Amino acid sequence: MDYTEQTSWLLFLKYLDDLEQERALEAELVGKSYEFIIDEAHQWSAWAAPKKADGTVDHDHALIGDDLIDYVNRQLFPYLQGFKLRATSPDTIEYKIGEIFSEIKNRFQSGYSLRDALEYIDELRFRSQQEKHELSHLYEAKIKNMGNAGRNGGEYYTPRPLIRAMIQVVKPKIGDRIYDGACGSAGFLCESYDYLRGGKLTTKELEILQKYTFTGKEKKSLAYVIAIMNMILHGIDAPNIIHTNTLTENLSDIQDKNRFDIILANPPFGGKERKEVQQNFPIKTGETAFLFLQHFIKILKMGGRTAVVIKNTFLSNSDNASRALRQELLSSCNLHTILDCPSGTFIGAGVKTVVLFFEKGKPFDSVQGTPLFSQGKPLNEGMATRKIWYYQQRTQTIHPAKSIHWRTHRRHP
Numbered sequence: 001m002d003y004t005e006q007t008s009w010l011l012f013l014k015y016l017d018d019l020e021q022e023r024a025l026e027a028e029l030v031g032k033s034y035e036f037i038i039d040e041a042h043q044w045s046a047w048a049a050p051k052k053a054d055g056t057v058d059h060d061h062a063l064i065g066d067d068l069i070d071y072v073n074r075q076l077f078p079y080l081q082g083f084k085l086r087a088t089s090p091d092t093i094e095y096k097i098g099e100i101f102s103e104i105k106n107r108f109q110s111g112y113s114l115r116d117a118l119e120y121i122d123e124l125r126f127r128s129q130q131e132k133h134e135l136s137h138l139y140e141a142k143i144k145n146m147g148n149a150g151r152n153g154g155e156y157y158t159p160r161p162l163i164r165a166m167i168q169v170v171k172p173k174i175g176d177r178i179y180d181g182a183c184g185s186a187g188f189l190c191e192s193y194d195y196l197r198g199g200k201l202t203t204k205e206l207e208i209l210q211k212y213t214f215t216g217k218e219k220k221s222l223a224y225v226i227a228i229m230n231m232i233l234h235g236i237d238a239p240n241i242i243h244t245n246t247l248t249e250n251l252s253d254i255q256d257k258n259r260f261d262i263i264l265a266n267p268p269f270g271g272k273e274r275k276e277v278q279q280n281f282p283i284k285t286g287e288t289a290f291l292f293l294q295h296f297i298k299i300l301k302m303g304g305r306t307a308v309v310i311k312n313t314f315l316s317n318s319d320n321a322s323r324a325l326r327q328e329l330l331s332s333c334n335l336h337t338i339l340d341c342p343s344g345t346f347i348g349a350g351v352k353t354v355v356l357f358f359e360k361g362k363p364f365d366s367v368q369g370t371p372l373f374s375q376g377k378p379l380n381e382g383m384a385t386r387k388i389w390y391y392q393q394r395t396q397t398i399h400p401a402k403s404i405h406w407r408t409h410r411r412h413p
Helices: 002-029 065-081 093-103 111-122 128-145 160-170 186-195 203-211 221-234 288-297 320-332
Strands: 179-181 213-220 241-243 259-267 300-311 333-340 355-358 388-393 407-412
Touching: 002 093, 002 111, 002 128, 002 221, 065 093, 065 111, 093 221, 093 241, 128 221, 128 407, 160 186, 160 259, 160 300, 179 186, 179 300, 186 203, 186 213, 186 221, 186 333, 213 221, 221 241, 288 300, 288 320, 320 333, 320 355
Parallel strands: 179 213, 179 259, 213 241, 259 300, 333 388
Antiparallel strands: 300 355, 333 355, 388 407
16 A cells, blocks of 8 residues: 555646646747646755766766655645645645645665665656556555555445446536546546547647546545545546545535536445535445435536445345435335346455446336336335346356346336
C-alpha cells in the first residue's frame, strides 16, 4: 500500500510537468505566453531531474541524501499543500494538487532511494494518449496487487471483468452523468470512460466526457489519491473526485440538480456507521452498504440506471432495516435483474455478493398483458418492480476462444 501511495505522488508530479510543458509548447506555437501552475523553483526539472545540455541528469546539481528529503518535507510538500487555499474552485487542477498533498506524506526516509525512484519516474512520458494508456495498465496492476494483498481486498479493487459486465448492461451514453459515491480507486469511472471513449467522438462530445460526465466521492485518503491518479492515466485531465464521507450528506438535502443518470458502485460492506450519520437516512442501520443503497436510490434521476454490488445476505436478512430497504427498492425502482457472483470474486474479502440492476421509478410491463401476482394477490399498481430475473455466474475453466454465458437461474414475480 505504501509503494502504491508513494508511486502515486511521484507519478502525479511527473504527469503535471509533462502537461505543463505540452501546454507551454502549444501556447508558443500560436504566439502566446503560458503561465505555469508550479513556480520555477518547484518544477520537476528544478529539483527532481535537473538536466545537462545533452538531456542527461545533472548529478552535480541534483539534490540527494538528507538534502533531498529535507527539501521534499520542508519546502515542496508545504508549497503544494497551499494550492488548496489558493485555488479558485474545487474543480480545478490547482485544488486537486492541494488536496492530494494535504492527504499524503512522503514516506521515503532515504534520499538515495528517493533519488533512484525519481530517475526511474523521469524516464516515463505522458505526452500521448498511448503512453498514458500503457501506464494506466501498469498502475491498474499495482492497484490489483494492493487490493489482493489481504486485509482490504474489495475496498480497493473490484475485478475489471465484473465492472465491464455491469457497464455493458447499464449502457451509458455521451451526455449521461455517471456517479460512484464510494469510488475507491475509481475503477467504475475509468472503465466507463474507456467504454464511452471507444467510438468516434466530436470535439464537443470529448469536452462533455472530460468535464461533465464523471463524479466520484471517496472517504479514505489513500484511495482518494489513487483514484485521481488512475483517472488521469486513463485520460481525464482534472478528475471530479471529491474527498468526503458520502454518508454524512443528509438525503433530504438532495435536489434534482444533484441527481445522476447512471450509478455504478461497489460500496463498502460490513462497516458500522455512527448514530449521528444514521440520522441522515429514513431507514436507520449501522450497515454501511445499506446506507449507501439508500443514498443511491435517492440521488438517482427518475429513469436513471444503476448497477450496485452488495452482499448476498441483503436478499434474505430478516431484520427490520433489511426488510424496509428491500421494500423501498422494490417500490421506488424497477429491480429488473440480480446477478449472483461466484465465491472468490473478491479475493481476500471472504464474502458472497450479488449485483443489483435497477432503474428509478420505471415499472416493468407484465408479460403479454397477463397480470402479475404475489402470494395470490395482484401487485400494487404503484410498485415499480413487477418481475426480477435472477442469473448465476458459475466459475468454470473455459477455452479462450469461447465466451462465458450467464446462466438463468430462476425468475420470480
